[in-house]
Amino acid sequence: MKTTFDKPFTQQEAIDEATIARVAEILRGGRLHRYNTLADEVSEAALLEKEYAAYQGSKYCLACSSGGYALSVALRAAGLKPGDKVLANAYTLAPVPGAIHNAGGVPVFVEIDDEWHINVSDLESKAESSGAKFLMLSHMRGHIADMESIVAICEAHNIAIVEDCAHTMGARWNGVRSGNFGKVAAFSAQTYKHINSGEGGLLTTDDPEVAARAIIMSGSYMLYGSHGAAPDESVFARVKLDTPNYSGRMDNMRAAILRGQMAQLDENVRRWNERYQVLESVLAKSVGVDVVLRRQNEEYVGSSFQFKPRLNQNGFEPLIANCANRGVDIKWFGAAEPKAFTSRYDSWRYLGEQEELPQTLGVLSRTCDIRVPLTFEPDDCRLVAEIIADECEQLAGQFQLG
């Protein structure tokens, strides 16, 4: 009989008891809103901003309602005007093109390379040809591109980088934290990210004007003085009457939930990588699967795992069905219609006709993805990897890769 796996891929860890107690205290106190504080009280949201700025090593931090909201405010605060072009890697999640669209920007998609990073030479040529002044760089599934080259290209073309760090909170490239390469960065606290408050977002920057505009946009009612990692009053004085309120605040309960997890983040990064490395070591040995080994200058967070089965296109549906029968939930980015999280640039029809990106489509046609929840033990990951390897090898003969 074939082995099966029976843990859900969507199960996150429980919130710890101390955090539950703090949230209960906030609920009993009735002051859930970040600006509803007593005279000498600092809100949970402000404390989270202060602590996250310190963790990130950035001057300013804004806590807000979601990662997608943080991205769209980041673009606007960095100076995007309606109709401005925004370069963006074509492999990303739907909130990213949505954030560009929401801010009034027009995406110009850039190819990816075989290892899921933005393609640096296509970036260079589109930076030149498009005249775009913004790059929305998604570190998709935690794969960090060669940041020195990207920063050099963007500096040469006067392009502001907005980093989407939804999958790289806690990661580094050549010792520098992801999020500290561009003008502004956005992080998500949606339930499957590295910290989980159900929904939530964080924006970081070292630019005082960007920070002040983002804080006012998030809906500060001119109560920006109570923020935890904000620029001086003089900066707000320059921008406050020219900046709209696009309400998207974070409340004190979510902030308390996230503060509890910040203390665990580095340890959780270690736990994710322990699990990732088990998956990698088993799958890298399989003749049925291609695995991309991570580069040494990348300190990644292995909260998901990507691999390329050595099958032709007809083999993917059977593979996914066979793995599902054994309890292993694989997402495939090559299907004609998006399922759950697997949308592609050609599924964002509201953006209008896009130039075809053959390299991106080619890579995604073989890209499979699994979540690595911390409720899986390393031995669970071993079993998951063995099932995947077994099914890929079983199908290899029938669906030979051309």
Ligand SMILES: *Cc1c(COP(=O)(O)O)cnc(C)c1O
């Ligand atoms: C989750 C995610 C976001 C932000 O998502 P929200 O659900 O709005 O918090 C942005 N980019 C990527 C790549 C993501 O996975």
